[in-house]
Amino acid sequence: MTTERPRIRVLLADDEELIRTALAALLDLEEDLAVVAQAADGDDAVAAALAHRPDxxxxxxxxxxxxGFAVAAELSRALPGCAVVILTGQAHPAHLARALGAGARGYLPKGAPGGAxxxxxxxxxxxxxxxxxxxAADALTIPPxxxxxxxxxxxxxxxxxxxxASIARRAHLSSGTVRNxxxxxxxxxxVDNRAEAVRVAREHGWL
Structure with a gap:
């Protein structure tokens, strides 16, 4: 008599409901996978993971x-048995290092083939x-x-x-330190100002 292997329990978190439900339907077609929870934002993703304890x-x-970076970091700390996969439409090479540094074990673009x-x-x-x-190849060419x-x-x-002053309060720093x-x-x-600095950092994927 053979025993059925337990299905891999999956949490899906995406703020676009159409994408989230489509992925859930796709994954539920796999005999060894089961979507046990869904979330539409990062806070709900952490709460759902702690409640359902997905694989x-x-x-x-x-x-x-x-x-996704913050969620990956929090789950790595609070639920180390849950492996995090970052699925993104913003496939910037610089984000890869940040994702892995936050504890993600997988990283792939949303345009990847369905079975991937x-x-x-x-x-x-x-x-x-x-x-x-x-x-991964592109990440080797980006400037640090x-x-x-x-x-x-x-x-x-x-x-x-x-x-x-607002930044100082949120970062728990003095205003002088923030200016520096x-x-x-x-x-x-x-660059000439902080707006330009934000733009450059965004273009390189550092933010």
Missing amino acids: VAVIDLAMPRRD LADVIRRVQAGGRYVDPAL CPLTPRELETLRLSEDGSSV YLALAVQKLG
Whole structure:
């Protein structure tokens, strides 16, 4: 008598409902996969993962409230048994290093072939890793980010045009320290102001 192998439990998180439900339907066709939870933003993705404890979490990179990097980092800390796969429409090579650094075990673009995601889920659940080959090759040619983590964080908080005082409160820094970090970012990127610094950092995938 043969015993049926347990299905790999999958969480899907994507703020685009059409994409999320289509992926769920596609994965549910696989005999060894089961979508046990879905989420439309980063905070809900973390909550759903903690509630359902999936084997694999497939996380969109750009989501409201908490992006894929933050979700991957939180799940790596709070639920190390859950392997994270980043599925993104923003396939920038610089994002690859950030995703892997945050704890993701898989990274592939949304334009990948239909069966690729199921194969990646199986691979990471078994302890392996997967990175889209084209992105991995491109990542070798991008320039390293000249900004420190603090400078990047301060620049990221300035993206919405927030005042120095507002950034200082959110980053738990003094206003003078925030001004220094922003000035250093502008200087290192060779631009005239922080808006231009944000643009350059965005273009290179550092933010």
